[in-house]
Amino acid sequence: MRMHLDIHDPVFTFAVALSAVLLVPMLFRRFRLPDIVGLITAGIVLGPHATGLIHSDSFVQPFGQVGLLYLMFLAGLEIDMHRFRREKRNSLVFGGITFLVPMVVGVSGALLMLGMDWAAALLLASMFASHTLLPYPIVQKLGLVKARSVTTAVGGTVLTDTLALLVLAVVAESAGGDLSTGFWVRLWVLLAVYVAVAFLTIPALGRWFFRRFSYESMPGFLFVIVIAYSFAALAPLAGLEPIIGAFLSGLALNLLIPERSRLMIRLGFVGESFFIPLFLISVGLMVNVSTLLDSGRVWVLLVFMVTGAYMAKYLAARLAGRLLGFSSSETGLLFGLSVNQTAATLAAVVVGVNLGIFSEDVLNGTILMILATCAMGPIITDRHGRALAMEGREEPLSSSGAPERVMIPVSSADQIEPLMSLAVLVRNPEAGQDLYPTMIVGSSDDSEEMLAEAERILAGAVVMAVEADVGVRPVTRLAGATLEGLMAAARDSRISTIILDEDYAMERDPANLPVLVADADRQMVLRAMNLGSLNTAARMLVAVPPLMEKQSGFAQAWEAVSRLALQTGAHPLIIGEEATLLSMRRLLGRSDGLLSRADTAYLEDWHGAADMLFSLYGMDDLLVIMAARTGRLAWQPSQERMIGQLERKLKALQLIVLHPPEMKWETAEAESRPAVDFREIFPPGRVLLHMTETDGEEALRILIKKGYGQDEALEEECLRQLRESPLWLSGDCVMVHTHEAGPPAPMALLATARNGFDLNGRTARILLLLLGTPGETPEEHLGRLAVVAGMLHGKETASAVVETSDYDTLSRMLSDNTDGG
Template sequence: MNLLFSGITLPLEDPILKFLLILVIILAAPLLLNKLKIPYLLGLIIAGAVIGPHGLNLVLRDSSIILSGTAGLLYIMFLSGLDMDMSDFKRSSRQSLVFGLYTFCIPLALGILAGYYILGFSIYSSILLAGLFASQTLIAYPIVSKLGIARDKAVTIAVGGTVITDTLALLLLTVIVGMVTGNVDDMFWWRLAISVVLCVAIIILLFPVIAHWFFKHCTDNISQYIFVLVMVFLGAYLAHLAGLEPIIGAFLAGLALNRLIPRTSPLMNRIEFVGHAIFIPFFLIGVGMLIDYRAFFRDWESLKVAAVMIVLITAAKYLAALLTQKTFRLSADQRTVIFGLSSAHVAATLAAVMVGYNIILGHTPDGEPIRLLGDSVLNGTILMILATCTISTFATQRGAHNIAVKGMRTDDQENEKQNEHILIPISNEESAAELIALGNQIKSPKNHNEIYALHAIDNKAGDTGLEKRGQKVLETAASIAAASDIYLHELLRYDVNISNAIASVARERNITDIIMGLHRDKSPSVFIGKITGDLLTEANVTTYIYKPAQPLTTLKRHIVIIPPEAEKEAGFPVWLQKIRNLSQNGGVKIVIYASQTTLHYLEPLRRRKKTEVETVLFNNWDKLQHLLREIHRDECLWLVMSRRDRVSYHPIMSKVPSYLDSHLQKNSFVLIYPMQAGTGGGRYL
């Protein structure tokens, strides 16, 4: 035993032991804290305090911890931008601005008064202290993300307001430091304004263009994830160069990539997994290492400053959340979430206090430095971080849990009549990824286990290797689905022909939707292929025929063209729900062309929250060819078809194959054949 532990010294210097210890804490924290009813985030902070230099001194807060923690903080801000519903963010921009001003101005006013009149600081020190009051950190954001309410209005307002108040607080810090050091002149304001505008413009305008090109030309999973990390840290560094805090750049990078990384995509699943498993826990443990319990007993001045900061900051943030609730008529739980998310102070607060602490205004007769923010503020800030993180975690947990429970009840009521079963016939490995991606985009967000992949084998085929090949195709499909956290039912079936196999499975499994790839023969005479044509006559199921010309995530818009009287078909509400899911899951704008009568039925969809849908009047299907010519390269066409002799059938549908072959050879498109009233499908064209 002596030989085993003879090389171990404290604090730990062996990188293997340090990493092992932190991983054990990340692993054990949920198991222990669930029994004690302590939120997971707070537990990691406490664990960091215990093992840190001010606790058991097991691990120093060295450059490796700081690097991992910085990455974790940037990750939190990036995820908050990435998780936002952009349509809701646009609608809530005014609310976010109002809350941002509330949560900046109220703490700022209280901070200046407290610093100048209660603590006796100079005016510059008081203003800088007030900047600490105004800033906030979204340390509790992982709670709302895991509970699935990241797109709730309260979260959107809180995240947007955080960016606003942190930007203002850090700009205030820049100005105050410039005034104290005598660097503020006319050019100072011009340099600051130009650098900020240039930084925001590059991230918001240029990043999406670069990312769109990259995702379109690179499908390697690892390369895509590394590219995302590059964008996060590049955005953070650009913000740093502009004089802003890097967290602002990371958030803007999340907004810039929002539409290109759908919430249901495999890439999003990887981003969230790595962040919640590694980066964010490292950040929280690093925050805990800053906490020095000895500051409680060091001197009364630190305790006084800490008490003033904790009480006034908590009161100010609660008042800002209360005013926001009253202004926009939010619920009590939404107010609690806004307060919880905005009450923690870590990143920007630490940045500001360290800047103020390092500015020396002079020296005492004894040679001691006179700092803009003294030791008492530094120690008080550490205590304030512990207190506000605790309050933030508990408040967010309570409010978010209540909102999530209410949301589950609403979803259950909406989904009572839905019984979704999606079948994806897959003939080869090359088509599997995009077919599953489409299924993932149009499925209900609550559907994780009702997607089937079928590989059918014709009984007449004499090749004995077909079964092994089919199993390999299904294994590939299951692996692709697993990357999006979807369990795929694998079905291998022999039958007299492929279409009969698909139709039989559709009946046996109560399939509601079938997603098929377009036949490889590009001749208009066999446009959708014999198998698909036969299937449309044998199976009365909503069928989507998909031709992917580029990755689904790189599309900028979906154009949906609906024939007159489509609302009279039995399958109308089925595929319409899928269009709604497409907008909600993918975050891409939907433009629907339809007749006036049909648009009337679509109005609830257009007004629905969490969907971005535009409707355009289109009465004359004889002009379909002209409309198809206007579709751009990065847009996907969704054309609602009908079987011959059905209510919504239009003679021009017989010319659709030649139109698509002439005008949309390089475009992605989906042909929708809705479920029909009665049993047979009838002729498809």
């Protein structure tokens, strides 16, 4: 049999393309160059005009077209519409300027210097006008996400990219040469109809679908993909390019898909790991480097496109910065974020070449422009971002949102990765616990500067949590004593778990570490020592002292240990006295996942635990010691001494000391409930009975507008709470509560519907909104919540409220129920 290698074979082409997708970005990152630069370069090198390993007629080109549509869909989906609305003025100013200035520069240069016609000049200028926030991860790591220059750049991107794509739509439709009045009427009418259909139909379909299927399900993912490509395919019916349809479908779905949801992460992963890289390689396949040597005109074009893009975006940033009163660092950051040309630029040039508006020279110039801007944009962003971070101009991070659950105190950026990794592994994903990275700043003359530095450090934790698809609530607090401040923050935030680096506590207040552990009886405390990469642990040794299984909170702690073993893949070895392990099996049941697959090592007596652990521990192991608090049933006087001995003998010891919780938050909070006159906070205007609206979100909007008034920030916060953390008081009643964006005085709003409100597939007949004041403490707000919840506790009360048809009867009923409680 003759053996040969056919480089035209689709399997070979696919292997080469995927190898480039894997290896080229890794190589370019070593030189601090963006992935997009590497993948386009790979397409040039592998393409028909160079090595010929991938031919232009291969399957890569069709996949490239699919990738282009996916890229534009993600561009619409990832635009931060909420931030655009919040920063409307700055966004409109910058968006308008960064669109108009490049359009003027581009059109003038294309007509006067390059001799292009109007269609080509407008399309070329629109490529200058659009931009992509490629260096955005840099500002995330610097903790500048909420800096006004960053929010302005993000909001401005929405406007300028939309306008640039609109220019593309007009130029593409006019390519046939018919520019009569009928053409313009037909274009705008069809465009208006298409946009109206997209923004009316897609959100309605999305709400209907996601009421029946989870965002995290496979049907949810496929639904979004089908919507994107279906509306892209229908775009030509309106005389538009498919990429316009893909972009508009992303915008239409924008507010339906949470930014940090698993669905959004899946969409980004599929696009960034497969479709978009293949598109970038397909762009490289179109480039013919040999044409650069053909004539001097080609070089004039290349120089104009690179310098024109830089100059236009620089002038726009300078002008906008002056009008908005930005500092030099803020203006420089605005320029660094907006100079990068990628998504919309590539879309425009590919469409222009396909329609015959652009020559191959313009394609080559575009690639060079992209390489130049994407290489310099991150450098400019990093330089001015660091300068701005030192100035401390960024706004403080917001602490509004769902209740915090897992707290991770840190003092430096080096502690973030190991502690956050541990937090992700031990958290219960079904409980929806947030990670709460915390920095406690001591009171001193430079406290404000230290607080700003703390927020910047915590930005790394935010990025890591987002990448892990985990909710995060960073916090900074000013306190005289670090550990006392830490416990106060934990109490205020209703923290359930504290993950504490042992060095963090020992460096700050070693004498009070035992006091902290004892006082944190409502929280499970994990004291971590010398943690490395937990996923590389071969075994997890779990030491269980006598009577630990009888300790309050043991079941919760054991679940955390089980999740840690499952997530790391480490083989568990449970160490303890035989009576203790047998009692655990009886209490937990033989079906317990960790016990059923774990090896066991029996101790004759707990006093010999240190010697056995020393003999069993290996370099690739993780040791978990379950420990009771001082004086509790399972407390061992020798436990701290044993930990010290192990640390001294085992220099590379990876250790977690786990203290189970002793008390539940609910018990503690129920001790004090403020007296509230509900007749004052339930006036008739704040109660809507027998609503006909069945959509829960729309009903909440109506309730806020009629009961409180127009307040976009409050409405947005309450809708987010309703989607992410609704409080179900009974089978019929759901509550939303907040005191971060509340009114000047506490109030409650109530709505009922006999047919029910639809909330993601679950039905509530009572919708209750509790608004506290921003100034009240969490304890005051929670006490008020407990009293309000007590009014409607139980299905009988809820059913009676739903059937009540007038306010006076309802007021008496609720007052009687409160007094009786």
